[in-house]
Amino acid sequence: MTQARLMDGTAPARRIVGDAAKKAAGLAERTGTAPCLATVLVGADPASVTYVRMKQNRCREAGVESRHVALPAATTTAELVAKLEELSADASVHGILLQHPVGDRVDERAAFEAIAPEKDVDGVTFASFATMSFGLPGFVSCTPGGILRLLDEYGVDPAGKRAVVVGRSAILGKPVGMLLLARDATVTYCHSRTRDLSAAVREADIVVAAVGRPRLIRGQDIKPGAVVIDAGYNPGDVGDVDFDSAVERASLITPVPGGVGPMTIATLLEQTVDAAARQLGA
Structure with missing residues (x-):
């Protein structure tokens, strides 16, 4: 039997990121504002640190500003929710990514639900799941x-x-x-x-x-x-x-x-640019 063909995600992801970069540049030219993604990391799990760094690098390729919020492993649910609500209310932030897992001390679902639906570019909230399931406009996981x-x-x-x-x-x-x-x-x-x-x-x-x-x-x-x-x-x-x-x-x-993996990050960046365009009325 012939071996399977590999479904390489690197090349299509690069194309998606390139398209997102063009949209981001056009948005910045029209509005004077570049899309901004805030990444939130609780603790210093090596794999999570690596994932966040990869996403920050891809942000630069896509013309997306990256704002990183590093919180200690001892962060409580209330503290994390407060930080996510603060970012949700910040008009200069267009997308929010909470890197998971968040550790045993935190109620992950409560944290996800603190993210404003219009900034849920990772598609993790109840609202995003509902719109995706019903085929309505919104962000997919x-x-x-x-x-x-x-x-x-x-x-x-x-x-x-x-x-x-x-x-x-x-x-x-x-x-x-x-x-x-x-x-x-x-x-x-x-x-x-x-x-x-x-x-x-x-x-x-x-x-x-x-x-x-x-x-x-x-x-x-x-x-x-x-x-x-x-x-x-x-x-x-x-x-x-x-x-x-x-x-x-x-x-x-x-x-x-x-x-x-590459397709996941490309989708995140594409949705961040789309979120910025909606929030900026462009």
Whole structure:
């Protein structure tokens, strides 16, 4: 069997960021204001620090100002909510990203809900999930949005296909299933309590692995010719799919890293520029 083609996210992400940079430059020329993204990090988790730094670097490429707020690991829910409400009220900030996870001391959902919907460029609030689910104007969750863009990039039409999403988080598993459903896929959600996960995955034309368990999905679980999207990232640059075996059965598969990750950041920057344009009336 022929090995799967890699769904490289780097090139399309670069194009999306380039388009966002042109929009940001035009916005700055018309209004005198550049889009601004505020990133908020609680604690100093090495992976989170790296992710935030990557996003700051991409901001520069897209002509987006980056304002970083670093808070100590001992930050309480009330303190974090107060900071996010302050940023939400700041007219010079157009988008807010709360880097997650935020630690055991903080009620993450309460923190997300402190972000004004018009500045929720990461698509994490109740309001964003609702507008996305009903197909109304708003911001999508960035990783799910990036996944749909990647499917489009490689000519994968979800309509009529059976999609299996492994994972049910509020910012990845659930929203990517809703986006696939909106594209007329038949969607099955699987999770840690799913009986005979392998059997469910073997029925899928499209597999989205988003559960945070290294190499959970094995090649023998993949239907020959399926499209495999690995949205997991684990220590050692390992995804949720056993790449070496899955690549022998899939038709298309994302690498880790270099697949979903770049598309996530590109979607974040694109939505930040769009948020700035709306808030500036441009």
